[in-house]
Amino acid sequence: MIAFWILAPLMVAAALGMVVVRKAVHSALLLAVVMVSLAILYAVQDAPFLAAVQVIVYTGAVLMLFLFVLMLVGVDTNDSLVETLKGQRVLAVLVGLGFGVLVVLGAAQAVVGPPLGLQGANRGGNIEGLAALLFSDYVFAFEVTSALLITAALGAMVLAHQERLDPKPTQRDLAQQRVRDYAATGRPLGPLPSPGVYARHNAVDTPALLPDGSTADVSVSRVLQARGSVRSAAGLADDVDGAVQSIDGASMHRRDEDERGRHP
């Protein structure tokens, strides 16, 4: 039972961290730690099928869904620190502490005999044993589960569905709008020019050169312009001069070394 004593402190720490950390994404990742550790504890306790289901359903599907919604709703929505109920946090922690002491002491002091173990029940295989139970004693609950899953799927679709208030613009509308923009503001009808491609530069941060030697500013992303990492035409020329100089210097240096090697 080394696994338990390694995993138990880890799980409690991760669960506490989940409640304490400010960012929701970190909470989700700490929850993943707890869930994977739980899967290992299931495997330790002769429940290999549940261990696999835990990894697939919880860490695979449920947590993915959580992260997906987190990205959708906005990762940077932090908890508001305004207390709507006065002293609720303190009271909640106190009540939780009392509850925890009660339950933990109850569980710890319960007098239980040595566990019977699942060797007998798992004799024909864990999955076979579960299937035999599921399709005999629990078959009604199992059937009801299917109704629950269909209801949940339909409910999620209904809740997530959004009616369009205005008709969707067709391709014709878009084309007309583009020509109207051109008439009004002179925005080009075609796509924007692509950035310049030179041997020594990453293409996306290098503006395309116009015939008169100036740069086409629309050819690089606005994000790069805001960061100030766009090269100017003069900067490009400087770079080329520097490269030529360094090549010359290197070849001269090499010639010196060759001479020295020949006459030690």
Next chain:
Amino acid sequence: MSVTPFLVLSALLFTIGAVGVLVRRNAIVVFMCVELMFNAANLALVTFARQHGNLDGQIAAFFVMVVAAAEVVVGLAIIVTIFRTRRSASVDDASLLKY
């Protein structure tokens, strides 16, 4: 190994989840804490199955997982809907019924 340490761990995780539900404001984090409580209950069920030497506890844990998955789908859909209308994922902002 005795089942007591597993039960104590399960109780601890459940308590932490409950405190998280009470303390946190972000609806998604509150939801994660509910999931933590589900998981703690599952651990207790699997432990009881080992104690009693039959698989009924594992079947119960399996059903809990199914219900939890369905609950997550609907709950997250509700959170997304509330976020769309109120532009906030805080549980304090969904208080129109109070007035």
